[in-house]
Amino acid sequence: MKKKKPIYKRIWFWIIVVLFIIVGVNMTGSKTNNSNTAAESSSSSAADKSDQQSSVASEATSESKTADVPAEYQSALNKGTTYASAMNMSKAGVYDQLVSQSGEKFSAEAAQYAIDHLKADWNKNALNKAKSYADSMHMSKAGIYDQLTSQSGEKFTAEEANYAIENVKADWNKNALAKAKTYQKDMDMSPDAVREQLTSENGEKFTADEANYAIQNLNK
The missing domain is CATH 1.10.10.10 (Winged helix-like DNA-binding domain superfamily/Winged helix DNA-binding domain)
Incomplete structure (x- = not known):
């Protein structure tokens, strides 16, 4: 009578063992992937919440700053912006117009607030003024420079006037x-x-x- 082979020497035994190992590895990998996905989702959600909170905080701060500005100051800033953007006035020209008794009659403090917070390209304003003088009034280069810097004229700085003269296109x-x-x-x-x-x-x-x-x- 033949002796039976031990079970660990049988081929089918090792096939079953290998299958169990493969299944176990796949299950472990699946759990790891699920864990990573959950972690990434949690991290993304936390980042989104943080961004939203930062945005809300920023808006609240901005609203708070606006609320702290006196109405007169804000009005002066609005007027100053109009003079700078629509009329190409200089910084000094805008200030003088804001405080002038024959102009806007704002307080010196409100006008200074407007000048400090006004966003304008003064070089560009000087250039636009120079173009206007050259095209419509046929002025000379020296005449335009003097008009741009004159205290009874446009009141631009020497640097702004030079920029305008160097860049204006005129015959x-x-x-x-x-x-x-x-x-x-x-x-x-x-x-x-x-x-x-x-x-x-x-x-x-x-x-x-x-x-x-x-x-x-x-x-x-």
Whole structure:
């Protein structure tokens, strides 16, 4: 009679063992994945809540700051923004308009608050003013600079005026000619008198070359 092989020497025994091991590994991996997914979901949810809380806190802080600002100050800021954006005024020009007794009549404190919180590109404002003077009034480069920086004019800083002059696109010869024709037609001035007015420091402040161009083309 043949001896039976021990069970651990039988092939089917090891097949069953291997299957049990595979099933066990898969179940462990599934639990791990589920655990990781749950952890990630929890972390994402916590992050979303944190963002929402930060947003609410930020809005509350902003509303609180706005509520703390006196109505006069906010009104001055609104007016200042209009002057800067719609009329291309300088910082000093906006301030003076806000406190002027013939202007907005705000207190100095309210006007200063407006200036401190006003968001404006003063270089851009100076450039827009320069373009307007060059295109509509045919002014010279020097004349525009003086008008931009004048305390009885636009009151821009020297740096802002220089930026404007360096970036404005204008035909100064053409402007000089337009001015010369105006003097000749409206004031019956002689060519020599026109030339003098064009180059005068108390007049138009064109260069000698620009004035010569104007005189040479005056009757063309």
